[in-house]
Each structure stands twice: as C-alpha cells, then as structure tokens.
Amino acid sequence: MLYTPDAILGRIGPEKILARFHSLNTIYEARFQQKWPNTFLQKYILRHTVESYFCDLQHSKDFHDIELANRHKVAAFTMKWIVKMRPIQVQENSVPKTPAELLPNEIFALMAGLRFLSADITQLSASLLRSLLYMLHHRPIDAESLSATMYAIECGLNGSKP
Amino acid sequence: MTYQPFPSAEKLRTLYQDIFDNEAVTAVSHWTETNSADATDDAAYLVKALETGEEILNNIDRAIGGIRG
Numbered sequence: 001m002l003y004t005p006d007a008i009l010g011r012i013g014p015e016k017i018l019a020r021f022h023s024l025n026t027i028y029e030a031r032f033q034q035k036w037p038n039t040f041l042q043k044y045i046l047r048h049t050v051e052s053y054f055c056d057l058q059h060s061k062d063f064h065d066i067e068l069a070n071r072h073k074v075a076a077f078t079m080k081w082i083v084k085m086r087p088i089q090v091q092e093n094s095v096p097k098t099p100a101e102l103l104p105n106e107i108f109a110l111m112a113g114l115r116f117l118s119a120d121i122t123q124l125s126a127s128l129l130r131s132l133l134y135m136l137h138h139r140p141i142d143a144e145s146l147s148a149t150m151y152a153i154e155c156g157l158n159g160s161k162p
Numbered sequence: 163m164t165y166q167p168f169p170s171a172e173k174l175r176t177l178y179q180d181i182f183d184n185e186a187v188t189a190v191s192h193w194t195e196t197n198s199a200d201a202t203d204d205a206a207y208l209v210k211a212l213e214t215g216e217e218i219l220n221n222i223d224r225a226i227g228g229i230r231g
Contacts, residue, residue, distance in 0.1 A: 044186075
C-alpha cells in the first residue's frame with residue numbers, strides 16, 4: 001500500500017472529500033459569515049485544507065490500525081488543518097474593532113470541530129473559549145492530543161465522567 | 163435556517179468542479195518530497211532564481227509540481 005497523497009486521496013475517494021468540503025463551506029456560510037461579515041472563505045485553500053486533513057488522519061489511522069476515526073479525532077484533525085492552512089481571510093479594507101476579529105480561523109476551527117461533537121461554541125464558558133483560542137493561535141497543534149481535549153469537552157457538555 | 167438535504171455526489175462535483183479541477187491546488191495537495199537527486203536539482207533552481215530574481219514563481223512551481231524542463 002502506498003502512503004503518498006495521491007494514493008491516500010485515491011483511497012478516500014472524491015465523494016468523501018467533496019462532502020467534507022461542502023460541510024465546511026456550509027458551516028461558514030450558514031453560521032460564520034453573518035457574524036463575521038468582514039471575512040471571506042478562500043475555497044481553493046479550503047480544498048487544500050480538506051485534502052491535507054484526510055492525508056494526515058489517514059496516516060494516523062494506518063499507523064494505529066484504526067478502521068474508523070472517532071468523532072473526537074475527526075474534530076481535532078479538522079481543527080488542526082483549519083488553523084494551519086487558514087482558509088478564512090480578512091477582507092483587505094477591514095479595520096478590526098476587537099482582537100477576536102483577527103482570529104477568524106481559530107474561531108471557525110472551533111465551530112467546525114464542535115459540530116462533529118454535536119456541540120456549539122456558545123456552550124463553552126468564556127474562560128475555556130479563551131484558553132482554546134489561545135492554544136489554537138499560539139501553540140503547535142498535535143491533533144492526537146487535541147482529540148483527548150475534545151473528548152473531555154464533550155464529557156463536560158454531556159455531564160458524563162471523562 | 164431551513165433544512166436543506168445534503169446534495170448528491172454528482173451535484174457536489176458540478177458545484178465545486180472549478181475548485182477541484184484547479185491544478186495549482188492539486189500540485190500543492192499532492193506534493194511529495196523528491197528523491198535526493200531531484201531535490202538537489204530543484205534546490206539549485208530555486209537558489210538560482212532567488213539570486214537572479216528572475217522566474218522565481220516559475221521555478222517554485224517547477225519544484226512543487228515536479229515539472230521537468
């Protein structure tokens with residue numbers, strides 16, 4: 001079995017890649033753009049984000065012999081590649097009024113990641129939100145570690161024991 | 163927001179065809195490291211391009227896409 005991007009993306013297949021691209025595009029259009037009108041989604045970079053996500057996740061799945069990634073891994077790997085590739089751009093003439101306006105990719109990554117846990121960014125406390133945004137913006141992201149964080153967040157939101 | 167069913171694969175293919183047909187994105191997404199001889203060759207082109215300031219983008223494209231001139 002080959003582990004090049006060509007081979008991995010061939011194994012994943014265009015349907016899954018297109019579906020994920022569409023999902024993220026829809027989250028942006030339906031949930032993000034209204035609140036952040038000074039941004040736009042660069043769709044070519046989004047495609048690169050999605051394809052990089054599938055390649056990276058597949059490496060992890062192959063190495064650990066995982067057939068299907070759980071939703072925490074899906075969330076974490078998605079978040080990692082959004083903050084790395086930065087598909088959301090701030091419009092050229094936009095003048096930020098708040099610090100958060102300079103973090104559209106971190107906020108979008110969190111929104112998208114939480115969607116995979118059937119959760120919403122509004123369910124997070126202000127302090128956790130601040131901490132997660134700081135982590136996504138300033139720290140190197142290890143998606144496999146981040147998946148444990150997403151698991152703990154899901155437990156916290158469900159009121160179950162982590 | 164009204165519920166909208168998830169589009170079929172065929173519809174998605176049509177909707178995003180220009181994005182997924184774009185060869186520049188394909189080259190970057192499918193970018194692999196070249197073997198040592200090719201890498202040296204590509205690096206030499208890049209250094210030359212940076213030194214002369216000519217054809218920088220063409221040479222970078224060549225290194226990413228593995229296009230052999």
